[in-house]
Amino acid sequence: MIAEFTALAPAAKLAFAVTDKYDHEGGLVFAHTKEEAVAMGADLFGDGCNEDFTARREPRADHLAEEGQIPASFLVDLGWHFECSGCGSRISEDDLLDRDLTSDDVTGTQRSVTY
8 A cells, every 4th residue: 555645735925024123124024923023024124143134024914925036015004114215215104295296106115225
């Protein structure tokens, strides 16, 4: 009798918001665990010191795991803010409303220039 083995698919990566505990700066990363997310965030957004970072699940961004890029407009909708690469103005929901703009008017990604 031949036993059938079903290979388990690797668990999908989940979205985590990773921020510096002191400056509250950071971004989204995709990882399998919170600990993995903290390590990735510490490397991407800091000096690699895991103790300086915290992570929380951001399930609204799970669908972006396969895309590789996180649109800045999406992050603005989640409450994040950026500095405009052209004029230096702050890009946030409130600032966009003050200028009669929406997040649809924001271009760029988390790790690129943003306008």
